[in-house]
Amino acid sequence: MPTPNIYLPFKTSIRDVKEVAKDVKLFSIVVPGDFTYQAGQFVMVSVLGAGEAPISITSTPGVSRDLELCVRTVGHVSSALNSLTTGDGIWVRGPYGRPFPVNGRQDTLFICGGIGIVPLRPLINQMMNTRAKTNKKATVTIMYGSRNPSEVLFLDEVAAWQDQGANVVLTVDTCQIESWKGCTGLVTEHFGKAKVNFKNSTAYICGPHVMIQAAMRDLSLMGMSDDHIITTLEAHMKCGVGKCGHCFCGGKLICEEGPVFSLEEIKKYNIKPGRDSLV
Ligand SMILES: Cc1cc2nc3c(=O)[nH]c(=O)nc-3n(C[C@H](O)[C@H](O)[C@H](O)COP(=O)(O)OP(=O)(O)OC[C@H]3O[C@@H](n4cnc5c(N)ncnc54)[C@H](O)[C@@H]3O)c2cc1C
The missing domain is CATH 3.40.50.80 (Nucleotide-binding domain of ferredoxin-NADP reductase (FNR) module)
Structure with a gap:
């Protein structure tokens, strides 16, 4: 599989899927060996004919061979994703977003x-x-x-x-x-x-x-x-790469400048955690 361009979706397949709770599935997705990411980042996942959604990466960087995603059914795209099974094809682009900072405190x-x-x-x-x-x-x-x-x-x-x-x-x-x-x-x-x-x-x-x-x-x-x-933070996102402005809040693009923020930044930029306050 060629190295992905983060702006282009690449087609891949589901290696394994498990139901981990009612309406929640854990997917293992095949990715190229050089697909790298950090904890806190997300990918945009699409199912042809259904649409695209931002989903957090839940596999551990450098440990898991596959990209793991855990999806809860809430609407159109997540239902389509959660109806897929082993071997089915999906499209992925990313990884996107700012990862969690690790500061070595006690x-x-x-x-x-x-x-x-x-x-x-x-x-x-x-x-x-x-x-x-x-x-x-x-x-x-x-x-x-x-x-x-x-x-x-x-x-x-x-x-x-x-x-x-x-x-x-x-x-x-x-x-x-x-x-x-x-x-x-x-x-x-x-x-x-x-x-x-x-x-x-x-x-x-x-x-x-x-x-x-x-x-x-x-x-x-x-x-x-x-x-x-x-x-x-969650926000309604469309492009995931800071272009469309759907997730603009408090002068910040949640997809690009987040989704990880400190409380200091949330206060400084008056970012309102929660779906209702976002565009
Ligand atoms: C950075 C990020 C990471 C995420 N990670 C995960 C994850 O790991 N697992 C997971 O299950 N979900 C995750 N989500 C939420 C997921 O993207 C949405 O639930 C999904 O887009 C819903 O699409 P849908 O077509 O199924 O729902 P729709 O039919 O579009 O909507 C169903 C309901 O969900 C609301 N909704 C839809 N999208 C969003 C959104 N992005 N933010 C807030 N509310 C929304 C709608 O207003 C509506 O009430 C994440 C969202 C973001 C922004």
Whole structure:
């Protein structure tokens, strides 16, 4: 397969697809050996006859042979994507967007809500791998909230992160299952369980916009500096390369200058996390 030009879609195929929760599928997509990307970036994926959508890369750079994408059915394109099966062809362009900054602070806190774990997963895997290799004592706390136990994604991986020393706090909004061992309630209600020094930590947040806003506010109040509170934002995107202006907000093109922003930047440019406030 030739090296992709990031502005041109290249045709490829699905090597494997798994249903990981109701209406959520995890795809392994064949990509050329020199297709490189970083945690936090996304690709534009198209299904002929249906359209194109931005989807976060969830595979770990330099580890996975395939490009992994996890898609929740919400509308036309995502339904078409989630009806595809092994061997089917799709079109991909990218990778696009600014990746997550990694600043080497003492402690790291991941705050994931629902499918928001998808863009954070490669960064968590990278940090856990680095931690294992360097034998660093830096703490990693992963707080992950879902609506109910059946919607928790990558449960095996979450268990592996815990085995590798991460402090994992799993919570669900509601639960009628007696065997559920995690917490209940919103993820932000459990910040007391995060074993981190908030003043010397970096937080990476992704989830529904109300969760992002609440988490950013609380972390800031607990003394974390705004430039160390990092999130990734969704916006309606068409081109993905800073040309069409669909994702323009607060003077910033979310596709090109984001989707990763710090709280410092969000305040400075008055970017409003959340779909409703975006074009
Ligand atoms: C950078 C980025 C990364 C993303 N990563 C993922 C991912 O990893 N997995 C995943 O399942 N989804 C992801 N999304 C969201 C995904 O792109 C949209 O859900 C998808 O475009 C919906 O297309 P559709 O044709 O299925 O829905 P439509 O029929 O177009 O719309 C269905 C509903 O979703 C809303 N919607 C559609 N597109 C967007 C959008 N881009 N932002 C906000 N609301 C939207 C519409 O207003 C409508 O309410 C990401 C979005 C962005 C911007």
